[in-house]
Structures are given as structure tokens and as C-alpha cells.
Amino acid sequence: MEKSEWEIAWSDCLSVGVAEMDEEHRQFISRVNDLNKSIIGSEDKATVERMMDLMLMEATHHFRHEQELLARWKYPDTAAHTTTHAQLAAQFARVMKEIEESDISFVWALKGLRLKQLLVEHLLKEDMKYRDFLREQTGHAGQ
Ligand SMILES: [Fe+2]
Numbered sequence: 001m002e003k004s005e006w007e008i009a010w011s012d013c014l015s016v017g018v019a020e021m022d023e024e025h026r027q028f029i030s031r032v033n034d035l036n037k038s039i040i041g042s043e044d045k046a047t048v049e050r051m052m053d054l055m056l057m058e059a060t061h062h063f064r065h066e067q068e069l070l071a072r073w074k075y076p077d078t079a080a081h082t083t084t085h086a087q088l089a090a091q092f093a094r095v096m097k098e099i100e101e102s103d104i105s106f107v108w109a110l111k112g113l114r115l116k117q118l119l120v121e122h123l124l125k126e127d128m129k130y131r132d133f134l135r136e137q138t139g140h141a142g143q
């Protein structure tokens with residue numbers, strides 16, 4: 001199948017240099033891709049909602065796990081990062097509720113893209129900050 005603009009591909013530039021975090025990010029991206037695929041494939045609403053629930057559950061788990069690691073590494077912006085996770089989780093929940101309340105698949109598609117945008121923005125803007133912090137700590141670039 002041809003790669004569509006709806007799909008985010010994992011690439012090394014998304015790596016934070018921590019295997020367990022990269023793994024969860026990769027998994028998360030594939031969940032968002034699956035969700036968007038089910039939306040553009042015009043799956044029924046129950047399927048779309050099941051995928052959203054799964055994504056939200058995994059996001060919550062990932063955020064908690066990441067926060068634990070940040071605290072363990074004594075990352076100075078752990079509190080601020082935790083706040084952005086809470087905001088992101090609230091935004092996810094809001095977008096998902098909007099999807100639930102709508103019966104128009106066109107709206108779902110826009111919302112699905114919005115979820116993806118929020119996710120990628122957090123990864124590129126916030127998670128990359130701790131990658132840089134860890135690099136400085138170890139004094140070399142990458143793992
Ligand atoms: Fe994060």
C-alpha cells in the first residue's frame with residue numbers, strides 16, 4: 001500500500017536515546033496510525049472508539065513511566081514535563097469525546113489528525129529536551 005500523509009513513520013530523528021522510551025513512542029505512533037487507518041477506512045464507530053480507548057490507556061501508562069524515569073535521572077524540568085503530560089492527556093480526552101459525540105466521519109478524520117499532531121509536537125518539542133539533557137550528562141551524542 002502506498003504511504004499516505006495520514007501515516008507517521010518512525011525515524012531515528014525521533015529517538016530520545018533511551019531504548020524503553022523509544023519503544024513506547026514507536027508503539028504509540030503505530031497506535032495513532034492504526035486509529036487514523038480505521039477512520040479513513042470508514043470502520044464503524046465502535047472500532048474507532050475501541051482504538052481511541054486503547055491509545056489513551058497506553059498514553060497514560062507511557063506518561064507515568066516517562067515521569068518516573070525523568071525523576072530518577074534528576075531531570076531538572078520533571079515537574080514542567082509532568083504538567084505538559086497532564087495537559088496533553090486532557091487534550092486527548094477532549095478530542096476523543098468530540099469524536100464520540102460526532103457521527104460524521106469527516107469530523108473524526110480531522111480529530112484523528114489533531115491527535116497525531118499533538119503527539120508529534122510533544123515528542124519533538126518536549127521529549128527532545130530530555131534527550132538533550134541526557135546527552136549532556138553522558139557527554140556524547142546518542143547511545
Ligand atoms: Fe513526554
Ligand SMILES: [Fe+2]
Pocket residue numbers: 025062066123127
Ligand atoms: Fe514521551
